[in-house]
Amino acid sequence: MVPTRSSTGLSPTVVQPLAVREWSARTFGAGRSRIDDEFSLQHFRDLTALHGVPLTDPPRAREGTTFVTMAAALLDGMGRRPEVDLAVVAHATPDLDCRLSVVTYLADALPGQPTTFTITDCGDAPVHTLLRVVGAHARRHGARRALALLFDQATLPYDTGRNLAGDAAVALLLDDADGGGEVGLSDVLDVPPEGVPSVLDAFLANLPPSATVVAGPGLAGVVDPGHPGRVVRVRPGFPATGGVTAALRAGADDIVLLDHELGRRELRVCRLRWGG
DSSP states (O other): OOOOOOTTOOOOOEEOSSEEEEEEEEEEOSOSBOOOSHHHHHHHHHHHHHHTOOBOSSOOOOOBOOHHHHHHHHHHHHTSOOOOSEEEEEESSOOSOTTOOHHHHHHHHSTTOOEEEEEOOOTTOHHHHHHHHHHHHHHHHOOOEEEEEEEEOOOOSBOOSSOOOOEEEEEEEEEOOSSOEEEEEEEEESOOGGGHHHHHHHHHHTSOTTOEEEEOGGGTTTOOOOOSSOEEEOOTTOTTTHHHHHHHHTOOSEEEEEEEETTTTEEEEEEEEEOO
């Protein structure tokens, strides 16, 4: 595919060098990790005081699930520890326990000593940032297999400003092996809510009816995509994992994941085509 700028205002579609081959997704109930010990409480007191955010009084003593626990469950669900060159984590909210590092865990749990790092403060469409960074790193450093992970964490002792529904995680295994499939990314910058319908109408008019459109929470109440094919709505409350989970579970060969970040006035487009 040759990147071209369309009349919709979308940036050129950038086809990523790695395609999604396998995936695993889970939501989690009550966990076993707590944040009411004195060290954690002092950490959260210092953190919230810096930003003028009130700490829940009393701090929540309910149990939650850490990113490390979620990552281990996803790897177990894949049936093996995949050997990759790169493992990247992205999330919309912080981890529950500041003493644990999921990328440190991955560096030890995955064979082959992969490069690992985390992307924080990704806004409400982290999957787009995550896949873009994975693709750029693969181009620059020659990675041929990558593990991309997304996490949502709702057990925090302060208001995150997001309507969080629970803890969830997604793992995507990507590689450059033959077999078709591709990940394409594009976006439109500086799009106010009133400008979204016209941009989407022009974009959707050029999609084949066979494509499944996954509309993220940022499009709720803004536009009802007028696509002749299947339209899937994303479950709210999971800013990092909701969109990609809905896309992967749609069971389609051609999926277009759309979302609008109001705070950043950005319309994100991620197209997943499966090989086979």
